[in-house]
Amino acid sequence: xxxxxxxxxxxxxxxxxxxxxxxxxxxxxxxxxxxxxxxxxxxxxxxxxxxxxxxxxxxxxxxxxxxxxxxxxxxxxxxxxxxxxxxxxxxxxxxxxxxxxxxxxxxxxxxxxxxxxxxxxxxxxxxxxxxxxxxxxxxxxxxxxxxxxxxxxxxxxxxxxxxxxxxxxxxxxxxxxxxxxxxxxxxxxxxxxxxxxxxxxxxxxxxxxxxxxxxxxxxxxxxxxxxxxxxxxxxxxxxxxxxxxxxxxxxxxxxxxxxxxxxxxxxxxxxxxxxxxxxxxxxxxxxxxxxxxxxxxxxxxxxxxxxxxxxxxxxxxxxxxxxxxxxxxxxxxxxxxxxxxxxxxxxxxxxxxxxxxxxxxxxxxxxxxxxxxxxxxxxxxxxxxxxxxxxxxxxxxxxxxxxxxxxxxxxxxxxxxxxxxxxxxxxxxxxxxxxxxxxxxxxxx
Numbered sequence: 207x208x209x210x211x212x213x214x215x216x217x218x219x220x221x222x223x224x225x226x227x228x229x230x231x232x233x234x235x236x237x238x239x240x241x242x243x244x245x246x247x248x249x250x251x252x253x254x255x256x257x258x259x260x261x262x263x264x265x266x267x268x269x270x271x272x273x274x275x276x277x278x279x280x281x282x283x284x285x286x287x288x289x290x291x292x293x294x295x296x297x298x299x300x301x302x303x304x305x306x307x308x309x310x311x312x313x314x315x316x317x318x319x320x321x322x323x324x325x326x327x328x329x330x331x332x333x334x335x336x337x338x339x340x341x342x343x344x345x346x347x348x349x350x351x352x353x354x355x356x357x358x359x360x361x362x363x364x365x366x367x368x369x370x371x372x373x374x375x376x377x378x379x380x381x382x383x384x385x386x387x388x389x390x391x392x393x394x395x396x397x398x399x400x401x402x403x404x405x406x407x408x409x410x411x412x413x414x415x416x417x418x419x420x421x422x423x424x425x426x427x428x429x430x431x432x433x434x435x436x437x438x439x440x441x442x443x444x445x446x447x448x449x450x451x452x453x454x455x456x457x458x459x460x461x462x463x464x465x466x467x468x469x470x471x472x473x474x475x476x477x478x479x480x481x482x483x484x485x486x487x488x489x490x491x492x493x494x495x496x497x498x499x500x501x502x503x504x505x506x507x508x509x510x511x512x513x514x515x516x517x518x519x520x521x522x523x524x525x526x527x528x529x530x531x532x533x534x535x536x537x538x539x540x541x542x543x544x545x546x547x548x549x550x551x552x553x554x555x556x557x558x559x560x561x562x563x564x565x566x567x568x569x570x571x572x573x574x575x576x577x578x579x580x581x582x583x584x585x586x587x588x589x590x591x592x593x594x595x596x597x598x599x600x601x602x603x604x605x606x607x608x609x610x611x612x613x614x615x616x617x618x619x620x621x622x623x624x625x626x627x628x629x630x631x632x633x634x635x636x637x638x639x640x641x642x643x644x645x646x647x648x649x650x651x
Contacts, residue, residue, distance in 0.1 A: 264296035279307055288314035293344075298324040305333035312336050319344040326351040332375055340385070342366075350374060355381050361388035370396040376406065383409040393417065409434045419444040422452060435459060445469060453486055456493040462524055464499040467506055487513050488520075495520040501529040502543075511539040519546040529554040537600065549584050555600070557592040582608050591617040598629065602636050611640040616647050 265285065294315050301308060305327040315323065316338050323345060327333040332354040339345075340361045348363070349370040356377050366389040376382055386395065392412050396419040408431075410418060415437040422431065432453040433445070440459035444466035447454055454469065469490065487509065494500075500522075507530060510519065525547040530540055532555060544550060585608045590600060601616070618626070633645060 266298040268300040286311040286314040305329040322347040324349040372398040461496040462498040466501040527552040552587040
C-alpha cells in the first residue's frame, strides 16, 4: 500500500470514527441530546444509522416542530411500532392536530413498558385516553392535560408515584376516585380544573400520598363542587378553591403538615356572604388547625378576619411558621389571625408590588393606639419583604411586641441613599422588647 492509499484510508477512518462507537453509546449519549428533527436526519448518514433513532428510549415532540402533519404522523407510526421490543422510558407529546391519531401511539407506548408519560392535547375535540393506560404495570409518572378520562371496568397503576391531571374531563364522577385509588404507591398528586358545566366531587383517598396540589377555578354560576381528602400520610397540601361555590372536607392528613392556602373568592365574599358561609368556613379552619407551616394569601386573611367577628377562631397550636402576602389586606387582619398561633416561631411577610401604593396609604393611616393587642411571646424570626416606605411602622410594631425575637431580616427595594440613611436612624431609635434581637438589612431579591 503506497503513501497515497494510506492517506485516503486514514482520512476515511477519521470521517467514520463516530460510526465505530457502539449503538448504546450513540443512542443514549448522542441522539438523546439532539432535537428530534436532527435525530431523524441522522438516518441518511449510512445504512447502519438508518434505524438507530427508532431505538431512542426517550422522546419529546411538539407539532410545531413539523411543517406538515403527514410527516409528523409518518414519524410517529414508525417510532411507535407496537411490534418492536425496545422499551420507551420517557414520552412527552404536545399535540395541536386531530389528536385521535395518537391513540395507537399511546397504546403502543403502554405495550412497550413506558415509565414516564406527559401528554398535552390542544385539539378542539377532546382526546379520550385509551383505557389500556389504566392498567400499565410500568408507569411511574403520568401527566395529562386537556384530555378526557373515560370509564373502565378495571384500574391498576401499581408503580405510579406522580400523577398530574390538568383540565381533564371525566365521563363520570367515580373515575377520578378510582384512578387515584388504583395508584397504590402514589406520592404526588396535582389537580387543576376549570368547573363550569356540572358538579363533581374530587375524592382523594390514598394511604401513600404525601403531596397534594389542587386548583379549582370556577365560574360565578357554576354548580357546587368539592374536595374530600382522606390521606393519612399527607405532609404538604396546596389548595386553591373557591369556598363560596365549593366545599373542602379533610378527613385525614399528617397533623404537622405544610399548607399553602387560597380558599376564598374575595369578589364573592363580602361580610354578609361570610356570615352565610360561616359554618363551612369554620369547619374548614378547624380541619386545618393542626398544621405547622402555612402560606396564606391576602384574600384568605380578609375572610378569616370577617369570620372572627362572628365566631371564635380555632387555635393553631402547632403552627411554627407563617408566610403571608399583603396588598389590600391590612396589617390588622394578619394580626387577627396571628392571635390564634400561640407558638409561632417564624413569620415571613411579602408585599405584592402591584398594590404597593395602596398598602402605603393604609400603613400611613395606622395608629398604634388602635392596633389590635397581639403580643407574640414565642416569635423568634421575622422576614419582611416590603418597600422601604411601607416598612417603618411594621418594624416598630413587631419590635415592640416580640420579647423573644432573635432576628429581624429586612429586604429593601426602591430606596435612595437619603431614604436608607433616614431609615437606619429610625431603626436605632426604636424600642425593642427583646434585648437579643439582631437586625439584618439586605437588598430585595
